[in-house]
Amino acid sequence: MTIETVDTLVVGAGQAGVAMSEHLGKLGVPHLVLERDRIAQRWRTGRWDSLVANGPVWHDRFPGMEFDDLDPDAFASKDRVADYFEAYAKQIDAPIRTGVDVKKVVRNSGRPGFTVETNRGVIEAQRVVVATGPFQRPIIPPIAPTSADLMQIHSADYRNPQQLPEGAVLVVGAGSSGVQIAEELMRAGKRVYLSVGPHDRPPRAYRNRDFCWWLGVLGLWDMETAVPGREHVTIAVSGARGGHTVDFRRLAHQGMTLVGLTKAFKDGVVSFETDLATNLANGDANYLSLLDAADAYIVRNGLDLPEEPEARTRVPDPECVTQPLLELDLREAGVSSIIWATGYANDYGWLQVNAFDEKGKPKHQRGVSAEPGVYFVGLPWLSRRGSSFIWGVWHDAKHVAGHIATQAQYLDYRDATQREHNKPGQSAPRIETQNAIGVL
Structure with missing residues (x-):
C-alpha cells in the first residue's frame, strides 16, 4: 500500500485551516489541508438561514481580501462568509483536499511524525495542525425531557420558523445564537419563552463606532486571560437586520417571556432558577462598563464623536422580571418545541496523542500543544479574547505557522550537519546557529 507523506497536515478547511494554509505557504512549509466537506461548510449548513456575521465586514475578514461587494459597515450573510473563504483559499492557492474525513491520528513509534488514517487512505505527517474549530459536538444537557410530544433540537439544527410545529417555543440559552433565534421566532408570530443565563451584553455601536472597534482600541480583544469565573459567559450581540443592541427588556415588552436559567424538567413541568433579574443586572453592568470606557477614551484622546446619552436609557422592568416565572407547565402553555442554544463540546476522539488534560481539553501555549508536533488553531x-473571531484566527495561525517553520529549520540544520559528516575526506564545518536557522 502506498502511503502519502507530507511535512505538515492541517485538519479542517474552515477559517482556521485557510488561515494556516496562507501562513504556512508564505513561510515555505510544505503542507496539505484536509476537509471532510466543503471549504467553510459549517457556515453553510451548521447555521440557521437568516444568520449574518456578528461583526461588520471591515472587521470580520482576513487582511488579504475585502468583501468588495458589501458596504464596510454591513454584516455578511452566512453564505457570503462561506463564499469569502472559498475565494480566499483560491486566491492563496491553498492545497485543500475536500471530501476527506480524518479517522485517527497516532504518533509513530521509534521515528518522527504521525500516522493519519482517513477515509481515502493513510498519510504520514511530521506535524499535525488541528483546525476543526470550537463548534464540533452540539451539547444538549442531560436535564432535557424525554417526552415524545416535544420537538427538541439544538440551535445547530435550527433553520427557520417554518421548521417548527404549531405552538409556543422555549429557547434555552441567551447568547448570540439563542437571542437571535428567539427574536426571529417572535417576529414570525410565535409565543416565545427565553431562558436567560449569565451573559455579556455589549452595545452594537456607541457614539458612531461599532463595538468591534471599541474592543479593539480599548485593548479588550487582546486580553490574554478571561476574568476568573466568566470564562464561559456568552455574548449577546446581533448583526441581524443591519445590527442592533440586544435589549432583553425591550424584547419582553414586545411579547417575549423571559425566564431564568433552566433548572429541571419533571412530569411535563420545567422549573427555572431565580436568577433572571441578577443575570439582566450583570448584563447591564457589562454594557455600561463599555460605555464608560468608551467615554473615557474619547476624552483622553480628544476625539470628536457625537454624544449618545440615550444609550444609557433603560426601559422599565417588564412583568416577567418583576414577577419571574419559576415553573412552566409545557402542555398548558402550549409549548410544542424546545431549542437548545447551549453551546458545543470539542470532539477529539480521532486525535489519539498525549495533548489533553484530565478533562479532555487541549493542553497548549498559544496553540503549541504539549504534544510535540501537534498544534491547535x-x-x-x-x-x-479575539482568538475565535475571524481576524483573531488569522493572527493566531501566523504565530503557529512561525513555530512550525522554526522547528522545520532546526531539522534542516540537523540534516545539513549530517550531510557534511557523510562527505568523504571532509569533516563537518562548524555552523553558527544563527546562520543555520535564522534569528529566532
Whole structure:
C-alpha cells in the first residue's frame, strides 16, 4: 500500500485551516489541508438561514481580501462568509483536499511524525495542525425531557420558523445564537419563552463606532486571560437586520417571556432558577462598563464623536422580571418545541496523542500543544479574547505557522550537519546557529 507523506497536515478547511494554509505557504512549509466537506461548510449548513456575521465586514475578514461587494459597515450573510473563504483559499492557492474525513491520528513509534488514517487512505505527517474549530459536538444537557410530544433540537439544527410545529417555543440559552433565534421566532408570530443565563451584553455601536472597534482600541480583544469565573459567559450581540443592541427588556415588552436559567424538567413541568433579574443586572453592568470606557477614551484622546446619552436609557422592568416565572407547565402553555442554544463540546476522539488534560481539553501555549508536533488553531482564548473571531484566527495561525517553520529549520540544520559528516575526506564545518536557522 502506498502511503502519502507530507511535512505538515492541517485538519479542517474552515477559517482556521485557510488561515494556516496562507501562513504556512508564505513561510515555505510544505503542507496539505484536509476537509471532510466543503471549504467553510459549517457556515453553510451548521447555521440557521437568516444568520449574518456578528461583526461588520471591515472587521470580520482576513487582511488579504475585502468583501468588495458589501458596504464596510454591513454584516455578511452566512453564505457570503462561506463564499469569502472559498475565494480566499483560491486566491492563496491553498492545497485543500475536500471530501476527506480524518479517522485517527497516532504518533509513530521509534521515528518522527504521525500516522493519519482517513477515509481515502493513510498519510504520514511530521506535524499535525488541528483546525476543526470550537463548534464540533452540539451539547444538549442531560436535564432535557424525554417526552415524545416535544420537538427538541439544538440551535445547530435550527433553520427557520417554518421548521417548527404549531405552538409556543422555549429557547434555552441567551447568547448570540439563542437571542437571535428567539427574536426571529417572535417576529414570525410565535409565543416565545427565553431562558436567560449569565451573559455579556455589549452595545452594537456607541457614539458612531461599532463595538468591534471599541474592543479593539480599548485593548479588550487582546486580553490574554478571561476574568476568573466568566470564562464561559456568552455574548449577546446581533448583526441581524443591519445590527442592533440586544435589549432583553425591550424584547419582553414586545411579547417575549423571559425566564431564568433552566433548572429541571419533571412530569411535563420545567422549573427555572431565580436568577433572571441578577443575570439582566450583570448584563447591564457589562454594557455600561463599555460605555464608560468608551467615554473615557474619547476624552483622553480628544476625539470628536457625537454624544449618545440615550444609550444609557433603560426601559422599565417588564412583568416577567418583576414577577419571574419559576415553573412552566409545557402542555398548558402550549409549548410544542424546545431549542437548545447551549453551546458545543470539542470532539477529539480521532486525535489519539498525549495533548489533553484530565478533562479532555487541549493542553497548549498559544496553540503549541504539549504534544510535540501537534498544534491547535481556532479555539476560544487560544491566545487572546479575539482568538475565535475571524481576524483573531488569522493572527493566531501566523504565530503557529512561525513555530512550525522554526522547528522545520532546526531539522534542516540537523540534516545539513549530517550531510557534511557523510562527505568523504571532509569533516563537518562548524555552523553558527544563527546562520543555520535564522534569528529566532
